[in-house]
Amino acid sequence: MERIYMIPVNDAYQSECDCPLCELASKAETNELDYYLGPSLMEPDTRKITNKTGFCPDHLGKLNRREANRLGLGLMLHTHLKDVNDDLMNVMKDSIPGKSSLFKGRSSDYKSKLTALADKIDKRTKECPICSKLNDSMGHYIEVITYMFKHEDGFKEKFAGAKSHCLPHTAMLLRAAAKLSQNDAADLVEALYQNDGKYFSELIDDVEWFTLKFDYRNNDKPWGNSKNAIQRSMRFLASDRSDFDEKQSKGSK
Numbered sequence: 001m002e003r004i005y006m007i008p009v010n011d012a013y014q015s016e017c018d019c020p021l022c023e024l025a026s027k028a029e030t031n032e033l034d035y036y037l038g039p040s041l042m043e044p045d046t047r048k049i050t051n052k053t054g055f056c057p058d059h060l061g062k063l064n065r066r067e068a069n070r071l072g073l074g075l076m077l078h079t080h081l082k083d084v085n086d087d088l089m090n091v092m093k094d095s096i097p098g099k100s101s102l103f104k105g106r107s108s109d110y111k112s113k114l115t116a117l118a119d120k121i122d123k124r125t126k127e128c129p130i131c132s133k134l135n136d137s138m139g140h141y142i143e144v145i146t147y148m149f150k151h152e153d154g155f156k157e158k159f160a161g162a163k164s165h166c167l168p169h170t171a172m173l174l175r176a177a178a179k180l181s182q183n184d185a186a187d188l189v190e191a192l193y194q195n196d197g198k199y200f201s202e203l204i205d206d207v208e209w210f211t212l213k214f215d216y217r218n219n220d221k222p223w224g225n226s227k228n229a230i231q232r233s234m235r236f237l238a239s240d241r242s243d244f245d246e247k248q249s250k251g252s253k
């Protein structure tokens with residue numbers, strides 16, 4: 001394993017984040033968003049891909065919120081819309097069920113045609129070069145983490161000292177652990193169990209205190225760590241997303 005791959009992993013485990021894998025994912029995503037909003041959006045090779053795939057709903061939203069390279073996005077969307085139009089609209093025309101009449105009997109053929117078209121639309125709207133790149137990167141980071149856990153001095157302690165691993169990333173680590181030898185898996189899962197267990201109880205207490213603070217009798221008592229307990233719980237349950245950002249909850253106390 002080359003050291004260059006270990007640097008970002010080490011940095012993430014040294015940072016004060018709630019989940020080092022969320023930290024790595026967020027950095028990788030920022031790089032991808034920068035890339036797709038940068039000059040690459042005009043490059044023929046990239047355009048060949050994005051014209052075809054477009055972006056998933058989540059990443060369309062993130063590209064939109066950046067408010068950068070509107071021209072590039074417009075040009076990409078123009079070709080992408082044409083591509084999707086060519087792909088879908090003729091099929092949709094062919095899928096309009098013929099009405100049954102005295103001469104033409106009923107046929108249930110249209111049902112499978114309509115479902116197939118719906119499936120095709122679902123598939124196309126989910127396609128996303130950013131998601132596929134992130135999936136690759138996260139798979140790679142998980143490999144680096146399991147390698148370092150086994151071979152890199154001091155990394156076991158860093159891993160065990162993480163505040164938590166959010167549940168989706170815990171699942172990724174468990175899948176990776178299932179491929180290790182029994183003894184290596186034992187250490188990794190024990191460490192995961194310890195820090196996730198601790199974080200679960202912290203969150204449960206913090207969210208409870210958040211709700212108790214709505215009781216007027218607790219008005220003057222300190223918030224402790226509860227102020228962002230809702231967002232931290234969401235990030236733990238579902239991985240870090242910009243929707244779970246503290247800034248997104250203007251209406252809260």
Ligand SMILES: [Zn+2]
Pocket residue numbers: 019020021022023165166167168169239240
């Ligand atoms: Zn995570």
Ligand SMILES: [Zn+2]
Pocket residue numbers: 055056057058059128129130131132
């Ligand atoms: Zn995506």
